[in-house]
Amino acid sequence: MTKPTAKASNDKLSSIDGITEGLGSVGYIGTEQIATAVYLAYHLTKPILVEGPAGVGKTDLAQSTAGFLGLPLIRLQCYEGLDESKALYEWKYGKQLLYTQILKEKLADMLQEVDGLEESLARLHGFNDIFFSEQFLEPRPLLKALKQQYGAVLLIDEVDKSDEEFEAFLLEVLSDYQVSVPEIGTVKADVPPLVFLTSNNTREMGDALKRRCLHLHISFPDSKREQQIVAARVPGISDRLTKQLVSFVHQLRDQDLKKLPSISETVDWARVMVLLHADRLDTDTVRRTLNVLLKFESDIEALDNQIGELTRKAAKD
Amino acid sequence: MDQTLENFIKALRGADVPVSIGEAIDAFNTVDVVGLSDRRILKNSLGSVLAKTVEHRRTFDDCFDLFFARDLPADGEDGTDNAEQSEAAEAAGGDLIGMVMGGDGAGIAAAMESAANQVGASNIQVFTQRGIYARRILDEMGLRTLERRIAALRRQGTPEAEAEADALEQARTSLLGEARAFVERQYQIYGVPASDRLRDEMLAEARLSGLETRDLARMHRIVRRMAKRLAAKHSRRRRSAKRGQLDIRKMLRANVAYDGVPFETIWKQRRIDRPRVVAICDVSRSVAAVARFLLLFLYSLHEVIPEIRAFAFSDRLVEVSDTLEGEEIEQALVLILDRIGFRSTDYGRALADFEDGFGDWVDRRTTVVIMGDGRSNNTDPRTDLMRQLHDRAKRVVWLNPEPKTVWGSGDSEMLRYLPHCHLATECNTVKHLERVVDDLLRIYSTA
Numbered sequence: 001m002t003k004p005t006a007k008a009s010n011d012k013l014s015s016i017d018g019i020t021e022g023l024g025s026v027g028y029i030g031t032e033q034i035a036t037a038v039y040l041a042y043h044l045t046k047p048i049l050v051e052g053p054a055g056v057g058k059t060d061l062a063q064s065t066a067g068f069l070g071l072p073l074i075r076l077q078c079y080e081g082l083d084e085s086k087a088l089y090e091w092k093y094g095k096q097l098l099y100t101q102i103l104k105e106k107l108a109d110m111l112q113e114v115d116g117l118e119e120s121l122a123r124l125h126g127f128n129d130i131f132f133s134e135q136f137l138e139p140r141p142l143l144k145a146l147k148q149q150y151g152a153v154l155l156i157d158e159v160d161k162s163d164e165e166f167e168a169f170l171l172e173v174l175s176d177y178q179v180s181v182p183e184i185g186t187v188k189a190d191v192p193p194l195v196f197l198t199s200n201n202t203r204e205m206g207d208a209l210k211r212r213c214l215h216l217h218i219s220f221p222d223s224k225r226e227q228q229i230v231a232a233r234v235p236g237i238s239d240r241l242t243k244q245l246v247s248f249v250h251q252l253r254d255q256d257l258k259k260l261p262s263i264s265e266t267v268d269w270a271r272v273m274v275l276l277h278a279d280r281l282d283t284d285t286v287r288r289t290l291n292v293l294l295k296f297e298s299d300i301e302a303l304d305n306q307i308g309e310l311t312r313k314a315a316k317d
Numbered sequence: 318m319d320q321t322l323e324n325f326i327k328a329l330r331g332a333d334v335p336v337s338i339g340e341a342i343d344a345f346n347t348v349d350v351v352g353l354s355d356r357r358i359l360k361n362s363l364g365s366v367l368a369k370t371v372e373h374r375r376t377f378d379d380c381f382d383l384f385f386a387r388d389l390p391a392d393g394e395d396g397t398d399n400a401e402q403s404e405a406a407e408a409a410g411g412d413l414i415g416m417v418m419g420g421d422g423a424g425i426a427a428a429m430e431s432a433a434n435q436v437g438a439s440n441i442q443v444f445t446q447r448g449i450y451a452r453r454i455l456d457e458m459g460l461r462t463l464e465r466r467i468a469a470l471r472r473q474g475t476p477e478a479e480a481e482a483d484a485l486e487q488a489r490t491s492l493l494g495e496a497r498a499f500v501e502r503q504y505q506i507y508g509v510p511a512s513d514r515l516r517d518e519m520l521a522e523a524r525l526s527g528l529e530t531r532d533l534a535r536m537h538r539i540v541r542r543m544a545k546r547l548a549a550k551h552s553r554r555r556r557s558a559k560r561g562q563l564d565i566r567k568m569l570r571a572n573v574a575y576d577g578v579p580f581e582t583i584w585k586q587r588r589i590d591r592p593r594v595v596a597i598c599d600v601s602r603s604v605a606a607v608a609r610f611l612l613l614f615l616y617s618l619h620e621v622i623p624e625i626r627a628f629a630f631s632d633r634l635v636e637v638s639d640t641l642e643g644e645e646i647e648q649a650l651v652l653i654l655d656r657i658g659f660r661s662t663d664y665g666r667a668l669a670d671f672e673d674g675f676g677d678w679v680d681r682r683t684t685v686v687i688m689g690d691g692r693s694n695n696t697d698p699r700t701d702l703m704r705q706l707h708d709r710a711k712r713v714v715w716l717n718p719e720p721k722t723v724w725g726s727g728d729s730e731m732l733r734y735l736p737h738c739h740l741a742t743e744c745n746t747v748k749h750l751e752r753v754v755d756d757l758l759r760i761y762s763t764a
Contacts, residue, residue: 016358032357032358032361033361033364033365036351036358036361036362036365037361037365039350039351040347040350040351040362040365040366043350044343044346044347044350044366046343048365049369051371081586093580093582094580097578097579097580101578204370207335210369210370211337211339211340211369212339213369214365214366215364215365215366215368215369215370215374216365217371217374
């Protein structure tokens with residue numbers, strides 16, 4: 001693999017069509033809208049907030065972009081209670097403690113010939129803040145992404161799961177691509193990372209955060225694009241089966257279900273079909289494998305008596 | 318393009334898409350980056366910069382299509398003549414004649430555009446202004462010169478002059494039509510959202526008793542928007558860490574293995590209760606005028622607060638949670654009012670019904686919200702039950718559609734219930750309601 005450089009990324013991101021093709025080459029079939037967002041994110045140096053139903057390839061977009069640009073992907077999974085010590089940096093507390101324990105005697109030795117509290121303190125002051133230096137700094141994803149020499153793709157996954165405090169804290173990182181570590185100073189990125197934030201909309205994101213981001217909503221794809229995705233992701237699947245699969249899934253999306261199957265489920269289902277050596281849809285196979293597509297028992301039950309008809313319709317296409 | 322983009326952003330703001338100054342700057346940068354040549358790319362790009370939610374994106378798409386219904390001006394085409402336009406109206410008149418006679422459609426469109434900017438057509442507010450703006454735009458474009466020319470030609474009276482005058486006359490008519498259509502579009506873009514908003518603001522502050530049934534749909538939209546805003550504000554935060562406070566007990570326990578040397582630190586955390594609400598709504602004859610809106614509130618509460626049980630009463634009390642849950646708003650209102658509404662009131666009986674059937678649901682985590690006027694037809698108000706509720710619940714909130722001054726007058730038992738409420742307040746506009754619900758949800762996040 002060639003060494004990634006800022007210039008290489010620049011070349012790869014120089015046109016919207018180029019991005020669509022490039023993402024396609026790593027197996028991500030995107031729309032023009034997605035490519036436009038990536039293009040803008042790079043040229044305006046802004047993060048992208050990606051929203052959409054679960055399983056439409058939000059996270060995958062970041063991974064594929066990283067793969068396409070040959071940049072490292074640094075991922076930060078958000079959850080309730082995530083704070084800066086887990087996202088940004090942490091002092092290696094255990095190591096600090098261990099070292100003080102070990103060095104206790106050393107310290108005693110050093111302070112032996114001085115007398116008086118004041119003099120000892122003065123001498124200790126002479127030793128800088130050894131315990132708060134880079135050696136004891138544990139960089140977490142955000143700091144790591146800023147420190148990458150050639151830039152990186154930073155994925156902040158499911159940012160809606162994090163607390164509001166954390167969201168506020170992200171603002172500095174996202175607008176200036178820098179963070180402040182009180183004991184060391186401000187760390188600024190040489191090459192700003194390409195940032196993707198994903199959200200499933202479990203809560204509305206704050207306005208301040210949204211203002212700083214480009215907004216990209218990925219919805220369920222049309223059947224043509226979904227067929228392309230299945231073909232790209234599941235090698236060795238026949239065209240006919242792909243068509244039938246996708247048609248079936250699209251019919252399901254029109255039904256009143258608790259959770260609609262998304263692209264990842266379609267791909268999984270296609271894999272299952274290939275494993276079962278099925279070359280076309282029939283009612284029996286569908287019934288046996290429906291649990292790959294639908295994740296709620298009630299959904300499966302509700303659909304049970306329609307399977308035959310849906311399969312017939314899908315098989316006709 | 319600068320002026321056009323500015324106008325577009327203005328239109329977006331008018332259509333309720335909040336565009337900050339920062340985002341506007343981003344939009345200009347975006348145009349620099351992607352250019353104007355490909356309209357689809359421009360739409361996608363501006364969309365991701367300016368619209369930050371799916372709903373806003375939809376509004377944005379509509380607005381974009383409406384706004385750019387005509388072709389985009391090429392770079393720098395407009396800006397050049399904006400400044401001189403006013404004094405150059407005369408000169409423009411000459412151009413205008415040239416353009417209409419030469420059939421220069423693009424030229425006319427561009428001239429109309431910059432004339433519209435000049436007279437501020439984007440400030441249009443109400444539809445009656447359409448005529449005046451159309452006239453002003455045409456004046457700016459030099460219509461008077463055109464008219465003088467027609468008059469002059471007519472005076473000459475020669476057949477050729479007559480023919481030319483006829484042609485100009487025709488051109489003038491079609492120009493008028495174009496200007497009207499142009500202003501109509503401007504009105505659709507800028508005026509309609511503005512008057513819509515005005516109406517919304519008025520409704521939010523209007524007294525419920527004065528509202529008419531036809532406003533119900535609009536009202537529901539307003540209340541729902543409010544509900545959504547509140548839900549977003551108080552969305553799921555179940556636990557908040559008290560940063561920087563060690564939980565000594567848990568930490569000692571966790572570090573027993575290290576001989577009590579605190580290698581692992583554990584911080585204090587605080588749990589936040591889920592709001593649990595019991596809403597009791599009076600739908601009797603005395604509140605007939607506002608019953609529908611009280612129920613509307615109840616319905617919206619239902620949409621915001623996950624754990625809520627709703628009751629409605631006149632003389633008896635019934636639970637209506639299921640109706641609110643399963644039906645559309647209009648349907649739910651009709652069903653509930655049919656079932657229990659518009660009879661004579663008996664607060665004491667209703668409280669007794671509640672106590673018998675559902676009393677055990679109220680505990681110290683529950684907030685009880687009572688909506689009603691407290692007019693009980695001189696029956697026994699059963700303040701003893703009210704006191705029990707007060708003692709058992711976390712809070713008892715009474716929302717009364719009547720102004721405070723008439724509480725206690727006539728058959729109103731409000732003053733006797735008052736000591737047993739943690740909060741009793743007048744609530745007869747959407748603004749009031751928002752304040753109360755906000756308050757209601759807040760006590761859970763700070764408790």
